[in-house]
Every structure is written in structure tokens, then in C-alpha cells.
Amino acid sequence: MDTEKSNSDWTDIEIQAAVDAYLSMLSREQSGQKVVKTEENRILREGALAGRTKGSVEFRMQNISTVLEELGRARIAGYKPAKNVGANVARSIREALNAPSTLTPEDFAPTADEATLEQRSAKLEKQPIKEVPKGIERPEQTQSSGKSFVRDPGVRAWVRQQANGRCEGCGEPAPFEKDGRPFLEVHHVKHLAQDGSDRPSNAVALCPNCHRRCHHSGDRDEFTASLFQKVERLKFE
Numbered sequence: 001m002d003t004e005k006s007n008s009d010w011t012d013i014e015i016q017a018a019v020d021a022y023l024s025m026l027s028r029e030q031s032g033q034k035v036v037k038t039e040e041n042r043i044l045r046e047g048a049l050a051g052r053t054k055g056s057v058e059f060r061m062q063n064i065s066t067v068l069e070e071l072g073r074a075r076i077a078g079y080k081p082a083k084n085v086g087a088n089v090a091r092s093i094r095e096a097l098n099a100p101s102t103l104t105p106e107d108f109a110p111t112a113d114e115a116t117l118e119q120r121s122a123k124l125e126k127q128p129i130k131e132v133p134k135g136i137e138r139p140e141q142t143q144s145s146g147k148s149f150v151r152d153p154g155v156r157a158w159v160r161q162q163a164n165g166r167c168e169g170c171g172e173p174a175p176f177e178k179d180g181r182p183f184l185e186v187h188h189v190k191h192l193a194q195d196g197s198d199r200p201s202n203a204v205a206l207c208p209n210c211h212r213r214c215h216h217s218g219d220r221d222e223f224t225a226s227l228f229q230k231v232e233r234l235k236f237e
Contacts, residue, residue, distance in 0.1 A: 010060065012092055017048035018057065019096035022064045023119070026076050027106065030116045037061075037078055067093045071179060074115055098180045103127065110136060110198075112148040120153035121160070125181065129158045135199030139192050149192040156186045159203045168231050169210030169223070185211045189227060190237045201235040 021044055025035045041057050049057055059082065066081035067090055068074065075081070085093075107120050133154035140150045165174050165182035174182030184205040190196030204227055206214070213223050228234045 010089070010092075012096070014049055014052070015060070015089075015092045016096045016099060017044065018060045019064060019093060021048075022061055022076065022079075023097075023123070024104070024106075026074065027116060027119055029076060030074070030113060030119070031111065035076075037076075063089055064093055066090070067097070071097075073179065074119075099126070108152075108154055110139075110150045110152045112140075112142040112150045114148065117151055117153055117156065121156035122179065122181070124153055124157035125160055129154065129161055132200055133158050135197060135203075137197050137199065138195070139198045141192075149198070151192075151198045155198055155200055155203055159186050159200060160184055160205050162200075162233075163205035167207035167210050168204045169206045169213070169227060171230075172207065175207055175209075183208075187211050187214055189214075189224060189234060196237055201233055202237055204231055204234065 021040060025037070025040055029035050041054055044057055045052055045054065058079075061076070061079045062082040063085045065075040065079040066083075066085045069081050070090075071094070103123070107123055109120070111117050111120070133152055135152045135155045136150065142148055142150065160181075163182075163184055165184075166172065167174065167184060174184050176183050185208060186203050187206050188196045188198065189202050189204060192198065196202050210223075214220055217223065228236070
């Protein structure tokens with residue numbers, strides 16, 4: 001069995017490759033796809049992690065689970081968190097989790113699952129988005145996801161980038177950070193349940209307080225109307 005000591009010489013490139021593979025497996029697992037960890041382990045050892053043993057790669061995946069749990073993020077069920085993770089390794093894993101990684105077509109795929117949507121949006125948000133995403137004119141509602149709507153992760157990522165860390169409702173900085181990024185929630189001005197679109201022209205990045213205000217306050221209609229004056233891209237639907 002490999003130990004932390006025998007894995008302490010992993011390069012940043014190797015750790016990034018392991019993290020990218022882990023997040024890809026997690027995304028597929030969350031979307032209901034079958035993931036064969038032994039096969040993923042073999043592919044890594046034939047490519048980016050050539051020269052590493054099967055146990056070494058397995059141990060590194062457990063390290064990643066540990067860091068994800070510490071960050072309050074979802075992890076792969078089959079990779080039990082390792083009890084001891086060296087400080088340098090943990091730091092490298094955190095940096096890899098926050099680093100822009102190679103995008104795949106799967107990262108742009110719309111989904112109704114909130115956890116998958118957030119994970120894909122967060123990954124896209126780390127990259128410069130040069131073109132305004134088209135979004136979805138009429139999002140479909142799915143019964144299997146608790147009547148959630150299929151949404152475009154690119155729209156969520158782009159809207160947050162445009163906000164640049166400030167609430168588009170009150171103009172204040174995001175109240176806190178999550179995974180190293182300002183925490184803002186993307187709100188559809190015309191609700192999806194009211195046949196609103198999942199397009200940038202119907203979405204704003206709000207702090208949790210302003211988001212709740214749009215849904216529950218006595219002045220929600222007036223506040224929502226004010227968003228059209230503050231955010232030029234918004235269009236009435």
C-alpha cells in the first residue's frame with residue numbers, strides 16, 4: 001500500500017491531472033452515468049500519470065476527497081477520504097481545484113441537476129468567456145429531478161463574470177467567498193416556472209439577500225423592475 005511519504009514527490013502537473021480526472025468522474029457520477037474507477041485509474045497510468053502505481057493513484061484520489069470535504073464540496077462516494085494529507089499536497093490540490101482546467105463538451109451541456117449545474121458553471125467561470133452564451137429560450141422541466149428546469153451552465157458562469165463580484169441588485173460586494181470565488185446567486189428575472197428563458201437577457205447575479213427579496217419581499221415587483229434600469233442586458237419577456 002502506498003503511503004503519503006511515497007507520494008510526496010508528485011509534481012503539480014500530475015496533481016492537476018488527477019484532479020481533472022476526479023472532477024470528470026464526479027460530474028458523470030452526479031449525472032447518473034456509470035463510472036468504473038479501476039478503468040479510470042488505468043487510463044491515467046497509461047497517460048498523464050505514467051510510472052505511478054495503481055495504489056498511488058487511488059491514494060491521491062482519496063486525498064482529493066479529503067480536500068473536497070474540507071471545502072464543503074461534493075466528493076465521489078467510492079473514494080473514501082484519506083485520514084492524513086500532507087500540508088503541501090493539500091495546498092497543491094486546492095490550487096488545482098481552483099485552476100482553469102481543460103474544458104470538454106460535457107462541461108457545456110445543459111442539466112436540471114443543481115449540483116451538476118453548479119459544478120459545470122464553476123469550471124466555466126474560471127475561463128474567459130468571449131461570447132455571450134445563447135442560453136435556452138424555453139427550458140424543459142424534468143420530473144426526475146423534482147420538477148427542476150434544464151439550464152445552461154454557460155449562462156450562469158457568464159452572468160457571474162459580468163457581475164465581477166458585486167451584486168447586480170444592491171451593488172455591494174458579494175457577502176463571502178466560496179471555493180475562492182465571490183458567492184453570488186443567478187436569478188431569472190422572469191421565473192422559469194412562468195415560462196421565462198434561461199438566457200443572459202433574463203438573468204442577474206444577486207447576493208442571497210437580494211435574491212430572496214425578489215421572491216419573498218413586499219416590494220419584490222418594484223425591486224425586480226429596478227433591475228432593468230441597473231442591468232442593461234435585461235429584456236422584458
